[in-house]
Amino acid sequence: MRPILYSFRRCPYAMRARLAIASAGLEVELREVVLRDKPREMLEASPKGTVPVLITETGVIEESRDIMDWALAQNDPEGLRRMPDAGEDWIARIEGPFKTALDRYKYETRYQDVEPTAERDKAAQILQQVEPRLRATPWLFGDTPTLADLATITFVRQYAMVDHAWFAAQNWVGVKGWLERFLTSDRFAEIMHKYPKWEPVAEPLVFSGKAI
Incomplete structure (x- = not known):
């Protein structure tokens, strides 16, 4: 059977899992979930209730980085x-x-005594650490992406979207x-193709990837 990937299109963790699967050229059955209405089948496999979740013949992989490592251990044609x-x-x-500051910046109402601007600036200081490098090379370590790029850039995308006008105004030629x-x-x-919400009676949707 194909591995089954429970995913949510805009989740940065699920996005990076799909990035690695696509880079590896693997096929999985993709099950797009709605987070406010999580399918029973996913919760039975992974009671933690967050995406992504990958079900393979040998077990359940519940963390996005572990899914990335699983995919690239099987095939890494792009040398990530x-x-x-x-x-x-x-x-x-x-x-x-960075993710701690991002969450407090983006979801300030979930936390007590949080100043979102201060959290935004904490995350900005981390991005500034790689600004010189990204002015010199298109990707973090050269002319092509590595795992370091694909495992982190989905979170930077999320950060940029919180206040797009502010982000666009920063003098970050490299990062931007x-x-x-x-x-x-x-x-x-x-990886951002829109799929309908998965239903148990639906025809399986196959997600795979090709080298860029």
């Missing part, structure tokens, strides 16, 4: 895993302090160019 150790450090910064290359890529268009 060929990155320096600094790539893992960058991923950790985005998954950790990096994001624009991603948003205008065939790969981004490929």
Whole structure:
């Protein structure tokens, strides 16, 4: 059977899982969910109730980074895993302090005593760390993307969308160019195709990818 991927189109975690699956050229059955109406089948497989969730013949993978590693371990034709150790450090910064600040910036009403502008600026300081690098090269570590790019850029997209006018006004030639290359890529268009909400009686939808 094909692996089953429960996904939500705009979730940055689900997006990066789809990016890796597409890069690897694998086929999965995609089940698009509505987060306010999560399917029983997904919750039975993964009670945590968040996407993405990948069901394989050997078990359930519940974290997006683990899904990326699973896909690229099977096939990595674009060499995404060929990155320096600094790539893992960058991923950790985005998954950790950047995402913490992003959540408090974007969803301020969910937290007590949060100043969204201060959280926005915390995240901005992290992006500024790679601005010089991205002015010199189109991607974080050279002329082509690596895992460090695809595992983090969906969160930067989310950050840019909170206040697009503010983001556009920043003097971030490198970061904004990096994001624009991603948003205008065939790969981004490929993973952002709109699918209907999955229903148990629906015909299976096959999601796969091709090298850019």
